[in-house]
Amino acid sequence: MMDIKNLIIIVSYDDFCKQFLEELLNKHGYKTIFFASERHIPDTLYRTIPELVIIAVKETAASVCRAIRLLPDISRVPIIVLCESNDSSDRSAAFSAGCSDYVISPFDEVEILNRIEIHLENKRSHQWLRDKITEQTKGLTEAQMETIIAMAELAESRDSLTMLHLNRIRRYSKILAQKLSEDEQFHREITPEFSDVIYHASALHDIGKIGVKDGILNKYGKLTAEEFEIIASHTIKGSMALESVIERHPNSQFIRMSVEIVRFHHEKWNGSGYPLGIAGEMIPLSARIMALSDIYDAVRSKRSYKEAKTHEEAVEEITKMSGTHLDPRIVDAFVEIQEEFINIYEQIS
Ligand SMILES: [Fe+2]
Ligand SMILES: [Fe+2]
Secondary structure, three states, rough: OEOOEEEEEEEEEOOHHHHHHHHHHHHHEEEEEEEEOHHHHHHHHEEEEEEEEEEEEEEEOOOHHHHHHHOOOOOOOOOEEEEEOOOOHHHHHHHHHOOOOEEOOOOHHHHHHHHHHHHHHHHHHHHHHHHHHHHHHHHHHHHHHHHHHHHHHHHOOOOHHHHHHHHHHHHHHHHHHHHHOOOHHHOOOOOOOHHHHHHHHHHHOHHHHHHHHHHHHHHOOOOOOHHHHHHHHHHHHHHHHHHHHHOOOOOOOOHHHHHHHHHHOOOOOOOOOOOOOOHHHHHHHHHHHHHHHHHHHHHOOOOOOOOOOHHHHHHHHHHHHHHOOHHHHHHHHHHHHHHHHHHHHHOOO
């Protein structure tokens, strides 16, 4: 759809009126398209949005006005009616059909030009305001996202893994998603937006650890069954906290994916994971991708109870998990882009 600067569409049945308006407007730098009937307008308006519409008729303008307002993308375009009728019911019918201004003959050139300029100026300042609001809302969303991620870092830092782990996880998850999107099976689900959102949402996976006591989280040695249950509950605690945000922001893909990841990142492909023990494609794709990223990073990192392993060892462990713990197609994608995993691990450590 083209938005042509200074384009005015004129609808008039009257040749004299057409000539008068075209000469006047062209002389003052406006481009014009003329229609002798509103019936021919739709084809043009589907391709071109004018800056303003002038309806010049002898009597009732309301039906023409209504027909134009029904077209898509025209709702913010000013419509000026030039009419010979000074009948108050014609005027109010035209306003309720959506006209922005109503000028009664005889028409004065200066007045017409002034009214056009006022409406265009109004439209521009509304557009400026809308752009500003969009810009500020965007800033707010980013600020909110950063706050949530800062909380996630706080949750993980008690685990002494800090933000490096989160920064690597985000990048592994994004490149895995991008690689998988080349596959026909994932092409529809993994849009560029999906890859951007998983980059942010994957950092939240362990946010529920805020609700788990330090003593259990950092325990050296084997966990009792009860302690394991408490640690496993971080998936439910975290996702429940975020679900209340979904109620307020039901259209946020970021919050939706965050809940999937937080709740399901410990599920396994064969159904032996937790908290629900769901299997295969029942586990959301975002959580399946995230699970591989988390495992790779965990294997490569030193923990209080284990040494760091090499990339080759991590590849071997992950390949063994294909079809049991992990989705085989995601493991295949990982094997193909493993060099990038090495780079990310080396850059962020
Ligand atoms: Fe976790
Ligand atoms: Fe993690």
